[in-house]
Amino acid sequence: IVGGQPGNSPWTVSIRNRAGVHFCGGSLVKEQWVISTRQCFSSCDADLAGYEVQLGTLFKDPGPGDPDQQTIPIARIVCGPSESQLVMLKLASPAALNSRVALICLPPERYVVPAGTVCEIAGWGETRGTADGSVLNVAQLPVLAHGECNAALRGRLKESELCTAPLRAGVGACEGDYGGPLACLTADCWVLEGVITPSRVCARTDQPALFIRVSLYVDWIHKVMKM
Amino acid sequence: HRSPLNDFQRLRATQLLAVPADPPPPPPERGSAEQCARRCAAGLACRAFHHDRQSQQCQLLPWTQHSPHVQLQKNIHYDLYQKKDYLRDCIVADGSGYRGTRATTEKGLSCQHWQATTPHDHRFLPSPRNGLEENYCRNPDRDKRGPWCYTVDPDVRHQSCGIKKCEDAVCMTCNGEDYRGTVDRTESGTECQRWDLQHPHKHPYHPNKYPDKGLDDNYCRNPDSSERPWCYTTDPGREREYCRIRRCTEKRPRPLNITTGCFRGKGEGYRGRVNVTVSGIPCQRWDAQTPHRHHFVPEKYPCKDLQENYCRNPDGSEAPWCFTARPTLRVAFCFHIRRCPDELGAQECYHGHGERYRGHVGKTRKGITCQPWAAQAPHVPQISPVTHPEAHLEENYCRNPDNDSHGPWCYTMDPRTPFDYCAIKPCSGSVVPSILENTDAVEFEQCGRRDERLQRKGR
Numbered sequence: 001i002v003g004g005q006p007g008n009s010p011w012t013v014s015i016r017n018r019a020g021v022h023f024c025g026g027s028l029v030k031e032q033w034v035i036s037t038r039q040c041f042s043s044c045d046a047d048l049a050g051y052e053v054q055l056g057t058l059f060k061d062p063g064p065g066d067p068d069q070q071t072i073p074i075a076r077i078v079c080g081p082s083e084s085q086l087v088m089l090k091l092a093s094p095a096a097l098n099s100r101v102a103l104i105c106l107p108p109e110r111y112v113v114p115a116g117t118v119c120e121i122a123g124w125g126e127t128r129g130t131a132d133g134s135v136l137n138v139a140q141l142p143v144l145a146h147g148e149c150n151a152a153l154r155g156r157l158k159e160s161e162l163c164t165a166p167l168r169a170g171v172g173a174c175e176g177d178y179g180g181p182l183a184c185l186t187a188d189c190w191v192l193e194g195v196i197t198p199s200r201v202c203a204r205t206d207q208p209a210l211f212i213r214v215s216l217y218v219d220w221i222h223k224v225m226k227m
Numbered sequence: 228h229r230s231p232l233n234d235f236q237r238l239r240a241t242q243l244l245a246v247p248a249d250p251p252p253p254p255p256e257r258g259s260a261e262q263c264a265r266r267c268a269a270g271l272a273c274r275a276f277h278h279d280r281q282s283q284q285c286q287l288l289p290w291t292q293h294s295p296h297v298q299l300q301k302n303i304h305y306d307l308y309q310k311k312d313y314l315r316d317c318i319v320a321d322g323s324g325y326r327g328t329r330a331t332t333e334k335g336l337s338c339q340h341w342q343a344t345t346p347h348d349h350r351f352l353p354s355p356r357n358g359l360e361e362n363y364c365r366n367p368d369r370d371k372r373g374p375w376c377y378t379v380d381p382d383v384r385h386q387s388c389g390i391k392k393c394e395d396a397v398c399m400t401c402n403g404e405d406y407r408g409t410v411d412r413t414e415s416g417t418e419c420q421r422w423d424l425q426h427p428h429k430h431p432y433h434p435n436k437y438p439d440k441g442l443d444d445n446y447c448r449n450p451d452s453s454e455r456p457w458c459y460t461t462d463p464g465r466e467r468e469y470c471r472i473r474r475c476t477e478k479r480p481r482p483l484n485i486t487t488g489c490f491r492g493k494g495e496g497y498r499g500r501v502n503v504t505v506s507g508i509p510c511q512r513w514d515a516q517t518p519h520r521h522h523f524v525p526e527k528y529p530c531k532d533l534q535e536n537y538c539r540n541p542d543g544s545e546a547p548w549c550f551t552a553r554p555t556l557r558v559a560f561c562f563h564i565r566r567c568p569d570e571l572g573a574q575e576c577y578h579g580h581g582e583r584y585r586g587h588v589g590k591t592r593k594g595i596t597c598q599p600w601a602a603q604a605p606h607v608p609q610i611s612p613v614t615h616p617e618a619h620l621e622e623n624y625c626r627n628p629d630n631d632s633h634g635p636w637c638y639t640m641d642p643r644t645p646f647d648y649c650a651i652k653p654c655s656g657s658v659v660p661s662i663l664e665n666t667d668a669v670e671f672e673q674c675g676r677r678d679e680r681l682q683r684k685g686r
Binding site: 008009010011017018020023024038039040041042043045047049050076079081082084102105110126129174175176183186187189191199200201216217220223226 | 431435436437438439492493504505507544545546556559560562563566570592593606609629631632633634641643645646647648670671673674676678
């Protein structure tokens, strides 16, 4: 996260490869389900033996004695509808919810976040020297109206994308944050409205940042968890 | 520090069945796999053993999978350990330990039975210790050319069998990541440590954690994209060492998906020219050692195309990556390179959400065959012709009985994938209602709450 500060996001998980290295983020939407982005995974039927999610700690690489850290193997990956760029990861066992680990809400189907809502991104990714890269960082971004964003991107905006406005200070997600949450406070609850996807440049100051619009895929998410 | 298991090759969840079992194998005994291996190695008649991990029992066996009237059978309770000498189809050193079943000479002559003294009389008579059985090639006199035999041709008394050394039997391409031969010694002759053991050297390469790296027994492998196959050694003073394995000369094209404008899978075949990280930092040239020293020297990785400073994936990481030109950031993924689409082309199209689609596509977008709607396997359907009679759930055709907003779908024949969408796209111009403006007030329960105090204090 570039231009952010250390913070607490108890639904943000660190996804780690067989060598235990963090490579992407995710969001805990059910005790045994994490949402992330397709870009982070080699295929829709990848063998994820040895891959894990890490929750309950603010540290990217916590020491062995971190009190609330939970590390849970990933059992399965399920790819979302074609253009969604979403994946759901089924954990080998349910996460234990506590003050450090919480579920984030899913939005109502096709819900539109009102423009100007200040939402939050979180991750253990590259900070480009703007914050301590060894802990979880968060940053606030205002949602941009669909039409305005579409105009700024000269009509290239997709229905499945959600925009936040560029900030002069250069605030945004970066390498290692992909798959993490864009969470917005709605009715006093934090709701997963967007998923961080790779862009060609981090924290642009001249263009809106794009996220996967989760409310378009809530029916698929519920269906996967039900099935 | 050598484990007695080093003499054995393990087959997981497998049992050896001899029909009829004569003589019947001895009764099971208690013991760990290593204890059983020690007993089996000491016993002349023992060639293999079953090990039941649950009950920590083992059963010594006088036969292997190559013995007559014996067959392998899946059995999740057992691991089968067989003496390598009886399984290997290559030789170590002069091959005096070879116990394979080759029975023809290098010129194709059949071997005379060791028991027989015609057409050639000789003094090498079978004994429980010398392994001279049937008419198999053996090396009772440690001939340096390796195993040999008397031949059935009266004019040719004996002849070498020409069995290859293990380091030559299976060659390696590129850096040997896909080498699956049976060399279990390093180039200095030190025996390798088993991958499933953590002594004498602790290591991260657990076979279960890296199922695609072939970390079997104590064979030389290349799980970390080193220059060539290696292993941890049984010498406590030497952690790991390269192995000597013949490089393939025959030009076997490596089945790699070479792509340039996007990357597929982990991007090991990506040969495009993106050379900047997503945070705008230029990549370091692969042939440079500053600001970051590394072992991925281009000439040692000829198959990885480590040209210039392009993003590449020489070590099987999650995606193409590079060393960065910034001293404080050693490596960065190049996730911003587009992924190649990996779905079947659409065969038909649907209107709306496809709830009235009546076509005959019966495959998912990944090409998996759909499960018939009336079937109960591999997935017990929650939606079926009984529950949704009006949805035309015929055969295994893609349908949309629950008005899924992402189009027709089906249960799949892949046990790991309950359902998936199909290789059908929305017809152009089919109007899908655009995203609704704000719906009425929303309610959430048991989610999205956090202790805001922590927000201010961090940790």
